Each structure stands twice: as C-alpha cells, then as structure tokens.
Amino acid sequence: MHQILESNVYVVMWDSSGVDAIVNANELDAQDVFNNLNGTTSNDLAEAIGLMCLKANRSEKHYEIYSVKTELDVSKEDLFEMFETDFVNITNLIRANGKKIYG
Numbered sequence: 001m002h003q004i005l006e007s008n009v010y011v012v013m014w015d016s017s018g019v020d021a022i023v024n025a026n027e028l029d030a031q032d033v034f035n036n037l038n039g040t041t042s043n044d045l046a047e048a049i050g051l052m053c054l055k056a057n058r059s060e061k062h063y064e065i066y067s068v069k070t071e072l073d074v075s076k077e078d079l080f081e082m083f084e085t086d087f088v089n090i091t092n093l094i095r096a097n098g099k100k101i102y103g
Contacts, residue, residue, distance in 0.1 A: 007069045010079060011045075011101065012094060013052045015061040019083040022076050023048050025067065053102050064103030068094050 009025040028045040049065070056063035070079075082090040 006072070008072055008074060009067060009069050010076070011049055011052070011065065011067050012079065012098075013056070013063055013065045014083065014091065015059075015063045017061070018087065019080060020055075020063065021052060022079050023052075024076055049101060056102050062103070064091075064095075065101040066094050066098035066103075067101060068098035 011021075011023045011025055012019065013021040023045075025045050028048065052063075052065050056065060079090075
C-alpha cells in the first residue's frame with residue numbers, strides 16, 4: 001500500500017540575519033522507511049532536528065526552528081527565495097501556521 005503525499009513538510013531554521021537551514025522532511029522520511037526495510041535503524045529526520053537544536057543551543061544567535069506544511073509544488077529552493085525576498089512575511093507565516101520546535 002502506497003501513501004500518496006498531499007503536502008511537503010519542511011523543518012526550517014532561521015535567526016534575525018536570515019535562514020540557516022531548510023530540510024524536506026518528506027525526503028528524509030522516505031529514506032527512513034528504506035533504511036528500516038534494509039535492517040538499519042537510522043532516523044535522519046530526528047538527527048537533523050537534533051543537530052539544528054544543538055547548533056541553536058551553542059550559538060549566541062537567537063534561532064527559531066519550525067516545521068511547516070506546504071503545497072507539494074513548493075520546493076526547498078522556493079522557500080530559500082521567499083526568505084531572501086520577503087523575510088518578515090515568511091517568518092510570520094511560518095510562525096502562524098507551523099509547529100514550533102525551538103526558539
């Protein structure tokens with residue numbers, strides 16, 4: 001049975017100077033399923049979020065980390081472009097519609 005994805009889920013990390021990282025959780029979850037089928041237990045998404053939180057904890061910057069759902073046609077590159085062209089609105093939109101992980 002195949003699951004049909006209806007949205008992308010991104011984990012986004014930023015501070016006041018701009019976006020630091022964007023991870024497509026859908027891609028990592030697919031890799032986790034493949035790893036589990038092959039007998040490995042790596043959870044790349046948990047590791048990615050853990051590394052982001054570790055960086056945020058050790059930094060003097062005020063990082064925010066959120067997960068956010070988007071339409072399937074919104075790419076990682078699109079999100080980077082949104083952060084470059086309209087930083088305030090994209091961060092407010094993510095805060096209003098995403099799930100806070102850190103910050």
